[in-house]
Amino acid sequence: MAQDGKRFRISRRLLLGGALAVGGIGWAGSTLARLARDPSGPKDAGRIADADGMGLASPPPRGLPPHDPELPWLSRGGALNDASALSRTPVYGVVGVTEEDHVARALAFARENGLKVSMAAVRHSMGGHAFDDHALVLDMMGFDRIELDEKAHTVTVQPGATWHEIQNVIHPRFAVKAMQSTDIFSVGGSISVNAHGMDHRAGSIAGSIRSMRVMLADGSVVTVSREESSDLFRHVVGGYGLFGVILSATLEIVPNAIYRTSRSIIRSAEFPEVFANEIGAEDGPSLFYGHLSTAPGNFLDDMIVYRYDQTSEAVPADMPPLAEPGAVAVKRVIMNLAKQGGFFQRLKWFAEKNLEPEFESCTVPRTQAMGEGEACLVSRNDPMHDSVPYLFNDLAGETDILHEYFVPRSEYLPFIDAARALLRDQDLPVLNASIRVVDAEDIALPYAVEPAFSLVLYINQGTDEAGNASMRKLTRALVDLTLLHRGRFFLPYQPHYTAKQLLASYPELPLFLNTKRQYDPGELFTSTFYRVLKSMAGDAPLPGPA
Missing domain, CATH: 3.30.465.10 (Uridine Diphospho-n-acetylenolpyruvylglucosamine Reductase; domain 3)
Structure with missing residues (x-):
């Protein structure tokens, strides 16, 4: 009996262990499935309350007119949001534009009825750029010939x-x-x-x-x-x-052209020299991008440089159609796991360094590629044909926010060193960091007034007030750092900057707004972003003659 009892106790332990193992496997499987799942629809997590003390919500005007039955309304009333999921905005209605006459009739209707007008398409700007409270919104997605x-x-x-x-x-x-x-x-x-x-x-x-x-x-x-x-x-x-x-x-x-792809890992501090001597050289690559490590231990230290060098190969007659992105679920899991801390950030960097090349698609037929030995050949269109579906997820209570900061090329090294220290000393997960290259822009509101490098960041935050507060604090610190290094920040993202920061970065803004009123004296075209600009510019003087 004692032996039987002992045998029973051992069996019970095994049963318990087995149940725990099965449960763990089930939990892991269900977690991975959730992290890999396609989004069920656009995220909508409410609205950031204010921009530098300016409340973003505004009450509906009195006596809104009935909707013109001759216009192709996609919605009458309702609300819109953008890719941030944090810009939910009530609108008068959305007109689905498919022809030029729709635009003309919608503008005439808005003028006659005292409405404001905004234009929207994919809505990936993140600060209310594509709509405003109670505006008539022109949805341009069907206007696509x-x-x-x-x-x-x-x-x-x-x-x-x-x-x-x-x-x-x-x-x-x-x-x-x-x-x-x-x-x-x-x-x-x-x-x-x-x-x-x-x-x-x-x-x-x-x-x-x-x-x-x-x-x-x-x-x-x-x-x-x-x-x-x-x-x-x-x-x-x-x-x-x-x-x-x-x-x-x-x-x-x-x-179209045929490119030979290659990649190398360098130290971030080497990038200005690599750009000057290789990437920016006359015989350098036609396309490139630089992807920085976000893993603890070498955060913003290592960089993968992706090159696309043009070959003498002609585009083959049997060139296949452009392919859609592959391994989406795997990439989405890796990206979402990276939000959980250092171990998974290291895992992501390991995958980018060692596994990513295995997923590379060499799209030129092999008979053509033989002329290049073992090279991976692609057409120019291939690396640009990426819809990044793995960046979109079905995770509640969080969202991913883009930032971009431009600094003169001579300021790159001290700027990156300071950005590394700043980003390490905060809690929001940095999911991606990359370096891009721009030249001076001859437009009214330029983000670069001399040749510059830009730091592009993709940062995760919670969608509650604490998450918004953390992102606001980080954004303002990054803007201050950029201004310290004679740079500018990109405006399509969340309006967490202050009025002082905005005017320091874009001293052309008062003239820009004055010119807007010359072309649009009734301020028919508007957006939440426009109201933010006007509020922050205030009575700032127009810039004097150059």
Whole structure:
């Protein structure tokens, strides 16, 4: 009996251990499934309450008119949010624009009824740039026709077209000249922030625009370019939708090319020299990006430099269509685990250094690649054709926020050293950090007034008040650091900066706002972001003559 009892006790322990093991496996499986899950829909976590003491919410005006039944309303009333999930805003209604006449009739209706107008597309700006309280919002996503002119090497697109859609139309013969580093954004949105991307030689979107057709607040349509109505051109590009509605843009494209891909790991401190001697050299790569480590132990110390060097190979006749991103669930799990602390940040960096090359897709047919030995060959369109679906998740109570800071190239080393110390000494998880290259921008509100390097950060925060407070504190510290190094911060993100910081970074702002009122005296075009700019600029004097 004693032996039987002992045997029973051992069996019970084994049973308990087995149950715990099965439970642990089940918990791990369910956790991984949750971290890998596609988003069930756009996140909506409310609204940041204020910007430097200015309350962002405003009461509805009295006597709002009935909605014009002749306009194609996507919603009458309701609320919109953006990619931050922290800009929920009540709107008068949303018009689904699919033709130019919709824009003209919506603006006329707004003028006649004292409404304000905002323009929206993908809504990846993060500070209320695409809507305002009780505004009539023009949703441009269905206004997306694309016309290729092979002889002129241009593509004329309506503002709702995304870079993803453009690439699919012009591939394999042609490629985009300048666009953002991922292809999910609309052309209208990219022009409105003057975005830049992987081609450090082509520069920002502004440099590839041949001309645009723009509808002004009074309903008139003008053609703008660097030569024609150049002042308005400088304000529409990087003008955040405040000067008019972009109806179409004619953009330069380039012949598609075959690139040999390579990557190397360097110290962050070596980057200015590597850029000067290799990347920025005449025979340097056509595309590049630099990705910094966010792992404890070498935080912002190591950098993976990705290069795309043009080869003499011609685009093959059997070039396959552009592929969609792969290994999405795996990448999403790694990204979401990195929010949990140091061990998982190290795991992410290990994957980027050692596993990522295994997922690289060499898209030129192997018969063609044989001429390059074991090289991985891709077309120009391939590295730009990334919709980053792994960045979007279904996790409640948190969101991921972009930042970008531009500093003169001579300031890079002390700036990165100080940013490293600042980012280490705070609690918000830094998920990604990369370095990009820009030149001086000839637009009304430039983010760079001399050749600059930029630090792009992707940072996770909670969506509660504590998370917002932490992000505000960190943002202001990063802006102060950037100003200390004669730099500027990018405006498409959350309005956590102060009025003093804004005017120090953009001394052109009072003149920009004054010019906006000249083109739009009734301030028909607005956004929450615009109200923030006006409030912060206050009675700041106009800049004097140069």
